[in-house]
Amino acid sequence: MSSSVKPVCSGLLRNYDFRLLLSGAAVSQVGAQVTVVALPLVAVVELDASPMEVGLLTAAETAAFLLVGLPAGAWVDRMRRLPLLIRTDVVRAVTMLSLPLAAWAGALTMAQLYVAALVTGVATVFFDIAHQSYLPGLLPREQLVAGNGALETARSSAQVAGPGLGGALVQLLGAPIALLADAIGYLVSALFLRGIRAREPQPAPVTGVPLRAQVAEGLVFVLRHPILRMIACATGIANFFSAMLMSVQTVFLVRELDLPPAVLGLMLSASAVGGLAGALCAGTLARTVGQARVIWLSPVVTGPFALLWPLAGHGTAAVWFAVASAAVFFGAVVYNVAQVSFRQLLCPDALLGRMNATLRFMVWGTMPLGALLGGAVASAAGPRAAVWVCAAGFLFVPLPLLLSPLRRLRDLPAPAAEGRAVSGT
Template identity: 45%
Template sequence: MSQSELPAAAVEPSVERAAHAAVRNAPGSLWRDGNFLTLWSGQALAQVGSQVTELAIPVLAVLLLHASEFEVGLLNAAGVAAFLVVGLPAGAWIDRMRKRRVMIWADAVRAVALLALPLLWWADVLAMWHLYAVALVVGVATVFFDVSYQSIIPSLVRREQIAEANGKLEATRELANIGGPALGGWLIGLISAPFAIFATVGTYVASFVALLLTRDHEQPRADDDRAPVLHEIGEGLRWVFGNPLLRRIVGTTGISNFFSTMSFTLLPIFLLRELGLSPEAFGIIFSLGSIGGLAGAAATPHIVRWLGEARAIPVSAIAFGAIACLLPLAATFPAVAFPLLVAQLFVGSFTVLLYNITQVTFRQRITPPRLLGRMNASVRFCVWGVMPIAALLAGGLGTWLGVVPTMWIGATGQLLSALCVVIGPFWTMRQLPDAEH
């Protein structure tokens, strides 16, 4: 769940001891860092916009273009296929570039691609293949943006502020998750799904401008510190899988993302078509559930102090795996589907944020700056690259077995995903190791 590696709504995919409100008045707090706040404000708007589109495009496909289960699966697969296809070389390329510039170009591409959808609808020629094409283009741009986004923090803030920065960015993501779906549902009801996408285009333009105004202290790699792309890709993979703790985290995240994608791919069809909910109700469910993510971002430093940083990882993995079972349970008992879905999303978002903030800060802390892009790309390749496969499988199983049985398969797999970090050294540790570079 997204971003961070587990999409928070599920689960979206990004992010320890992140001080949220507690650091607001501390000396050197990022609330007083105008440069960081410029980046933060642009990303806050972009996160809200992306939530609007994540609601508008499924509504457009299911209600206006009458997409089948398989077509919805194909659409979801198109949106994340880039992590599987270009995720690894993107990391090697990004480590050779200024990451802020990569993010600027990615925002521009996403804005232009999304702008095509309302224009095609207005011309009365919009078809499902247009959605697939736009999803693919936006997905490629998002690969480059997200890998750069998770790699740029160490060049914006001091080392001791990395956890604080991740906490603020994750808390903002959750605020967007709360307000974005409700705003999206309202806009869809007011002006229709295609034209609600204009809101996202505007927020990507705002992020573009904010990035232009942001300054970083990243030093480009020297020409003599470069090797062939395949060698650099291998170096990133060896770094990730050579660390036994990181290897287990990738295992849990990847398995959970695979099975949660199976469940959430079919959720728009279940809610909008089978239950007959309105787009506004669809958005409200996700908004209420996402409050749990904001609470999780705020509670993470306190939970980490209580449990220990290392133990917070298996505890959160058990929790978000177990609570996933409420999703198919809501499908089985439609009379109480609304509160069950809200509860599942609330607790799931809370525990995913605890997990993501802890593990992403750990990754950023132990990785040498020259490897940050490749490390994040390698992780994203493994944990998001499985999602297009899962989305296609969900479409096929949904057609063959039905929506509810496919959701039960997804919930069971999410529960089993916790085994990678539960059976491991995390319980015997309190703090995750650090590394000085």
């Protein structure tokens, strides 16, 4: 087993273009994770936002997946993906830079935070769809799982460092100034991506096919597939309650547990520590347990740890929040590496953008709804009650997977045999 892994890993390290893609992802993720801490703190500390206003801000960050997620996939399939990645990084950098500039001028408002979150979200929709669709053209098929694992490792590493760095920057410089790290991260990412030497062919021009027909192709591909359909349901449930948690966790940790920004950043890093461990273990677990089995087993084993979130209290009892986050996000990353790799192997290249966009629409489109519910519950019953609802919700994540053909498979079927393998289930 180890002998087969080493050539794949060494091949990835020798691939100059993949190293640039990986470096860009790592740098931009550090900045984005600083913003996970800094942006809600700007609202809570600088602008004295209510729980409902913080929920609206979280909803604005993810609303783009619901608003433009489906047509974005068709547009991505009509474009070369690398230039699109660079342009969206620049848009996000300029948008985030506007926030500290407005703060310095004394003109920062909640309205500007909402607009910045929405614009950044739209750019992120296009970036994420293009990024997942670009990787299969950059790496050979046998390196896709290792490539996704490396990207998840970089992302999780950034999530370990980012919240702690964000909390420290907020403590030292103030929340608006900390947002500069995000703008710089996106600009550096764009520079790394510009250095990639591989050139994509221009997609064949689409003539006589309306956009809605192309969008429908992606929808049909996902909805008719018994495994993809259930993956979408499970991930949508997980993201709904994750967004609910994101919308209330800053209010919960600051106003209920009285944590200062630096400690809050370290607390939020716990989820990334679990995610990093999951990224490092994902390949081994998939080979040992089975790539199909690990998709449903990971949320079954780690989901119940979410019940520790609302049990967190003052002082050392706050550690339960960190333990729960580390365990839940360990399982989430193992799950993501396995199911994303399967999706990329399964789908024809010409349909990758629309398939990824359809999945993103279905699974990320639940996030603004979860964020709004989190703000509403926290406003009506308090932040701790909202965290209890989040924790209970995570127990339902594995149900669609357990009702799918995955439960009877050890490994996922090869694309060529996939239709025969699942048609009788």
